[in-house]
Amino acid sequence: MDTIASFFSFITTPVSWVIVQFHKVYGAIFGPDTGWAWGLSIVSLVVLIRICLIPLFVKQIKSTRNMQALQPKMKAIQERYKSDKQRQSEEMMKLYKETGTNPLSSCLPILAQSPFFFALYHVLSNIAEGDTVGVINQSLLDSARQAHIFGAPLAATFTDSAQEVAALDASLTSVRIVTAVMIILMSASQFFTQRQLMMKNVDLSVKTPYMQQQKMLMYIFPLIFAVMGINFPVGVLVYWLTTNVWTMGQQMYVINQNPTPGSKAQDAYLQRLLKNVGAHGEVRGRRRKNVVKAIVAKGSDRNENERRFFAGLAKAGFAAQPDGTVIKSDTVTAEAEGGAVRRQQPKRQTKAKRQAAAAQQSTAKSSEDVADSTDSGETTTSLEKKPQDAVQDEAKDAAQGDKPARPSRANSGASRQAKSGQRKGQQRPKHPSSKK
Known part of the structure; x- marks a missing residue:
């Protein structure tokens, strides 16, 4: 830890200076030696840092969405060049460059907070050991050691012994209860933040390994913070709990006001807009x-x-x-909406239904043709006049009692036409030698 503290020593003095400035304000209200004055100073430090990190947070959102959109293409590149890792990396970098995506942008807020986190940890550790740090002189050091939050000193940890806690004028039970509650709240807020991101603000139409990774992180991160939290001083727990609550509220605002396209949050937002x-x-x-x-x-x-x-x-x-x-608009067309409304395609019928419909249509058409042919034949027969010679021959044959009178050729053609329904009008008589 000394190595980490020395690495972040360049920011220890600014962090301690900010805490002292906030302590002057809250000390005038609640008293300089109270836990409220020092606790609210740490909370104000968190708020100030997170406000400065808002541009990075916006960049993180854009990067996360770009990564989600690129997952299908990335998967295709991995499948295509699975035997050539170097070519695979080159194609990945080319894809990132073309789309302007930086994979590390999603980690920027956490990375940017790290120096402040370790600087605050170093300040509180020195307070617990009774050493001055940054701009915190001996009088401020004594005031910070007397400050308690719900009976737990700012510099106490869950793993401290009874003697170490007694040196800070507190009881081991109160320290462990306060730290345990803070660790649980810290882990729960981390879990809820990641869960609402996965359940509401993810495009469900795209199934990629990236979603599975985020789902694993939803359970892993809270466990990591819970294990690490037992070694954090109470003041650091206040810092981390505050930043988690800020992240949760910030994420809720983004989900409600600027949801990811294709997510449940976008559907809820568009319904509210409607x-x-x-x-x-x-x-x-x-x-x-x-x-x-x-x-x-x-x-x-x-x-x-x-x-x-x-x-x-x-x-x-x-x-x-x-x-x-x-x-x-009273009549809103698809063109007026910019193609928003898609024309509904008719449902596809089964083969049996299509055959039945075709047969029914064919039967109806045949019935209509027969009816038309019959009407045409009757009309032709009734309107046509027999030749005068043919009428006289038929009368003569009937009077002599010879063979029955044969129908005239005109009537024969009309009858055949009425029966067959093939042609309309008078047909040409067949040759006497042709068979019937």
Whole structure:
């Protein structure tokens, strides 16, 4: 630990100076020797550091989302060059460079906090040993040693012996109860932060090993902090618990206001936005307009949540515009929505149903053809006039009692036409030598 302390000694003096400045403010309110004055000084130090780290946090969010989006491509590269590790690394670096993704960006907030964490640990350790450090002189050192948080000194740890705790004017039971509660809260806040990230703010449509790694970290990190926490002084536990609570609140804000595309959080956000548009008839706020604008610009690449949002707008009679606003429209078409509404494809029928429908259609068509042919034949027979010579021959044969009168060729052709239904109109008589 001496090596680590010497490595971070360059920041020990600034950290101790910030704590002393906050202690002057809170000491004037609660008293200079109280645990509230020193405890709130540590909490204020955390808040100040985390405010300065907000740009890195934003960069971390972008990097994490880019890594999630690149997982399918990374997996394809690993499968393609699984026998050539060097080529695999080169293709990975090329992919990172093309997309502007830095894998280390997701660790920047933790790495940036590390110097402050170890500097505070070094300051509290010196206070426990009765040594001055940084700008903390002897009078401030005596004041810090007298400060207790719920009966536990700032410099006490869970593993301290009864003699060490007694030297700080406290009881071993109170120290272990306070430190145990803080360790549990610290681990629980870490677990909840990672869990809400995995359950609400992850694109569920992409199944990659990255998600499994994050799920493992959700259980491993709290255990690591719990094991390490028993060696942390109470003041460091206050620091780490405060930063975990800050991270949890910051993550909740990001999930509610800027969720990952394709996640459950995005679906909930778009549904809230849909209700807001329905209530006010417009998109209120520049950030919300930018969200709608970005979704419109995606076109056909929208995910299921975004398509559901545009379908809800269309149902309410609104059409999204490229500038992020909406207009009232009685007949909202797919073009007005920028292709948000997809045409529903008809359900595919089974082979048996298709054959039955075809047979039914063929039967109906045949019935119609027969009916048309019959009507045409009857009309031709009734309208056609027999030749005058043929009528006289038939009358003469009937009077003499000879063979039955043969139907005229015109009528024979019409009858055959009515029966067969093949041709309309009068047919040409067949040659006498042809067989019937």
